[in-house]
Amino acid sequence: MTALFPPPADTSNRDYSADIARVPATPGGHLTVGRGGFSLHYLNGSLSGYDVEAVKAQAIAAGLPVIDSRCVEFGRVVKLAISGPMIAVGRNPDPEPRHAFSYAPLIVVARSYAAAGAAVYNLDLNQAAA
Known part of the structure; x- marks a missing residue:
């Protein structure tokens, strides 16, 4: 039987340095890692992709902010993602109070995820939040 969605190809040797190099110039740029893969913002x-361990290791080595929520209870991650603010990437954060559909500084959102048990690098x- 053929799977409808075959697993992603093993790309563990991929070099993400060109993509990673774009992040430091972007206010709020970061890497998020979750159950569904990764997103480099x-x-x-x-x-986005599924080569989580390779991109995570390269991003940490490059000094990028990384939030890995795979170890957080699923319901807590869902609540943070749905009801919390989004990270302001390349834009100004919204003023407080913040809510779903508003934008907050990376550090504010990272603190929320860390408080829930996520690994933050x-x-x-x-x-202080900017």
Whole structure:
């Protein structure tokens, strides 16, 4: 029997450095890792895929902010994603109070995910929000 959606090809040797290089120039640029794969967010675009461990290792080594929510209970991740603000990538954050469909600084959203149990890399969670 053939699967309708075959698993993604093993691309563990892929070099993401060109995509990763676009992130630091973007305010709010970051990598998110979740149960459905990864998303690398930068100005005027993003890159998504399933080669999670390779891109995560390369992003951390490059000093990019990384939020990995795979270890967080599914219901908590859903609540954060649906009712929390989105990360302001390449745009100004909205003023407080923030809610679903509003934009917040990366550090604000990263703190919420960290409080839920997500692993956060290359961010000082004690820094002031811009």
